[in-house]
Amino acid sequence: xxxxxxxxxxxxxxxxxxxxxxxxxxxxxxxxxxxxxxxxxxxxxxxxxxxxxxxxxxxxxxxxxxxxxxxxxxxxxxxxxxxxxxxxxxxxxxxxxxxxxxxxxxxxxxxxxxxxxxxxxxxxxxxxxxxxxxxxxxxxxxxxxxxxxxxxxxxxxxxxxxxxxxxxxxxxxxxxxxxxxxxxxxxxxxxxxxxxxxxxxxxxxxxxxxxxxxxxxxxxxxxxxxxxxxxxxxxxxxxxxxxxxxxxxxxx
Numbered sequence: 001x002x003x004x005x006x007x008x009x010x011x012x013x014x015x016x017x018x019x020x021x022x023x024x025x026x027x028x029x030x031x032x033x034x035x036x037x038x039x040x041x042x043x044x045x046x047x048x049x050x051x052x053x054x055x056x057x058x059x060x061x062x063x064x065x066x067x068x069x070x071x072x073x074x075x076x077x078x079x080x081x082x083x084x085x086x087x088x089x090x091x092x093x094x095x096x097x098x099x100x101x102x103x104x105x106x107x108x109x110x111x112x113x114x115x116x117x118x119x120x121x122x123x124x125x126x127x128x129x130x131x132x133x134x135x136x137x138x139x140x141x142x143x144x145x146x147x148x149x150x151x152x153x154x155x156x157x158x159x160x161x162x163x164x165x166x167x168x169x170x171x172x173x174x175x176x177x178x179x180x181x182x183x184x185x186x187x188x189x190x191x192x193x194x195x196x197x198x199x200x201x202x203x204x205x206x207x208x209x210x211x212x213x214x215x216x217x218x219x220x221x222x223x224x225x226x227x228x229x230x231x232x233x234x235x236x237x238x239x240x241x242x243x244x245x246x247x248x249x250x251x252x
Contacts, residue, residue, distance in 0.1 A: 004193050007135045010146055011128045011189030015182025018150040019120065022157020023175030026165050038230025044151035045222040046240020048214040051148045054245060056130075056211040059137045064204035072204070079205040083212025086126060091221060120156050121181045127153075128185035130210030132192020136203050145210065148244065152214075153182060155222065 025036070060079065064072035127149045135142030157178035164174040195202045226233045 003135075004190060007132055007142065007193055008186045008189050010142075011131045012183060012186035014131070014146045014150045015124050015128070015153060015185035016179045017182075018153025019124075019157030019160070019182040020175055020179030022154040023161035023178030024171070025154060025158045026161035026171070026174060026178075035230045035232060038226040038233030039236040040151065041155045041222045041226035042233045042236030043240040043243075044148070044155065045218040045226070046237040046242075047148040047151050047244040048218045048222075048240075049237075050241045050244020051144050052211045052214050052218075054249070055141050055144050056134075056207050056214070059134070059141055060204045060207035060211065063137060063200050063207065066200040067204065068201075075201060075204055076208040079208025080212035080215070082205070083209035083214075084216045085212075086209065087213040087216035088220075091216075120160055121184045124153070124182055125184040125188040126213065127210075128188025128190075129192040129195075129206055130188075130213070131185070132189035133195070133203050133206035133210065134192075135189075136193060136197075137207070144244075148214070149185075151240070152217065152222070155226075157181070 025040070057076070057080075060076045061072060064075045067075065131142055131145050131149065134145040157175075160181060161171075161174040161178045164177065165171060192206060195206065223234075223237060226236070
């Protein structure tokens with residue numbers, strides 16, 4: 001019970017602080033500091049890719065082998081595909097509220113922020129599941145995933161708070177709502193820990209699905225978006241991968 005509580009607290013802190021900081025960064029839009037936002041997005045993408053390559057997928061393969069030596073790769077591929085599809089659906093939901101015509105009126109800017117917040121809350125539940133499943137394998141893997149997700153949640157919080165601030169909401173209130181979207185991560189973490197006790201196959205699929213989600217977010221969202229708003233930000237991805245390699249190996 002204490003372990004479950006600790007993992008849940010780590011997850012909810014990761015979500016609240018990450019998206020809350022993103023809400024604060026939303027004010028950077030008003031002072032044209034896109035280089036900062038782009039760098040953070042690239043940094044989080046690099047961290048994610050390193051965690052996927054050196055921790056998530058190897059852990060998913062090893063855990064699936066405990067279930068079945070012959071079909072472990074197939075099970076892992078199913079998990080990755082499921083994660084990619086989940087991320088694609090969430091991105092579609094978020095983009096529906098971000099058409100150019102929505103930016104012309106304050107009421108529609110607020111709608112954009114709300115829709116984005118709902119999508120982020122749903123996504124954070126799944127990210128919590130990844131953290132919980134990671135801790136089922138080892139504390140190092142759980143912490144590595146939590147660190148990568150923390151950096152990823154910063155631009156997510158910015159994406160939610162920016163349109164709300166543009167609609168006239170105060171920075172403090174927009175930051176509060178952005179931080180609030182990180183709370184569902186606790187539910188996901190608890191589910192990850194509980195489901196992980198059922199079967200190694202469940203843990204393996206959860207880890208592989210988390211890897212698929214991170215791959216999609218990195219290559220189809222964070223990297224291209226950051227490159228568009230700040231062409232000089234690509235160094236952040238390289239630095240993120242270097243930091244990710246350090247994080248995933250320093251305690252091994």
